[in-house]
Amino acid sequence: MDIAELSTKILSSDRRALARAITLVESGRADHRAQATELLDLLAQHKRQALRIGLSGTPGVGKSTFIESFGLMLTEQGLRVAVLAVDPSSARSGGSILGDKTRMERLSRDPNAFIRPSPSQTNLGGVARRSREAVALCEAAGYDVVLIETVGVGQSETVVSEISDLFLLLLAPAGGDELQGVKRGIMEIADVILVNKADGELKSAASRTCADYSGALRLLRKRPQDPAGFPKALMVSALEDQGLSIAWDELQQLDAWRREHGHWQQRRAEQAQYWFHEELRQAVLSQLNSAEAQGEINQLAQQVASGEVSSVKAAGLALARLNITTG
Known part of the structure; x- marks a missing residue:
């Protein structure tokens, strides 16, 4: 997909291009996410x-x-x-x-x-x-x-x-x-x-x-x-x-x-911060949902179920591989 061309068509109000772009940003594929980010960055310049x-x-x-x-x-x-x-x-x-x-x-x-x-x-x-x-x-x-x-x-x-x-x-x-x-x-x-x-x-x-x-x-x-x-x-x-x-x-x-x-501008800024934190949270969750992580998580879940380890300690162990500490 030519992102520059897609961007130009969207800016010219091409409805089909807009529909394609929304499909792109809704995709969970890694290559599509990279393309979506590039497209949004290009379009953001026009404010x-x-x-x-x-x-x-x-x-x-x-x-x-x-x-x-x-x-x-x-x-x-x-x-x-x-x-x-x-x-x-x-x-x-x-x-x-x-x-x-x-x-x-x-x-x-x-x-x-x-x-x-x-x-x-x-x-x-x-x-x-x-x-x-x-x-x-x-x-x-x-x-x-x-x-x-x-x-x-x-x-x-x-x-x-x-x-x-x-x-x-x-x-x-x-x-x-x-x-x-x-x-x-x-x-x-x-x-x-x-x-x-x-x-x-x-x-x-x-x-x-x-x-x-x-x-x-x-x-x-x-x-x-x-x-x-x-x-x-x-x-x-x-x-x-x-x-x-x-x-x-x-x-x-x-x-x-x-x-x-000034409330409109302040609210838009607060919303941008909210979605920044949301993206971080979703990125962490996606790592936890990987096949490798799920294998460890399932083992820890069994240990929690049998009483070998507490749920709090197990969560800390699961997050350790991501270099994230629990509060």
């Missing part, structure tokens, strides 16, 4: 940036419907939108099992939109391990807004805050005991809560749910990266395209305030 919006919500809340309606609204305004949808993985093949591209048929046909589903594989936190690199590729390809849809399984999906500038949490009305629907961990990272399906018979229930969460947000500790009134809860109907423009205006207002007051 293109987009507004990164993370999005999560409980299953059935209508994330795909919202993203399609929201994305179409943005493309109608002349913006280019990329959607990175992280799907649950097949236990057999490891591939995506939901297929967001087929569920966003109208948006997938829009020439100003790009949709890429990625399998979560064994990664926790609602995003795939290489999602951040995929975001960087979309930025280099000239997309103005990158939407990162997480798996949508619950409160563990806080890792998305390390990949996005703004975080949206979608909730459904009339879910029963609404304030128990999503726990505090994910509530604390939400910038805007959107109560979806605020239409038809559910509109009054959506209004009550929105009021409940507005009250709950006021009880949370004030965050330094928020202007007055944020985080906030709003009602939308992705099905009827209601409230989407208001939500977009609020997001733009929040983004502009954070850029003006």
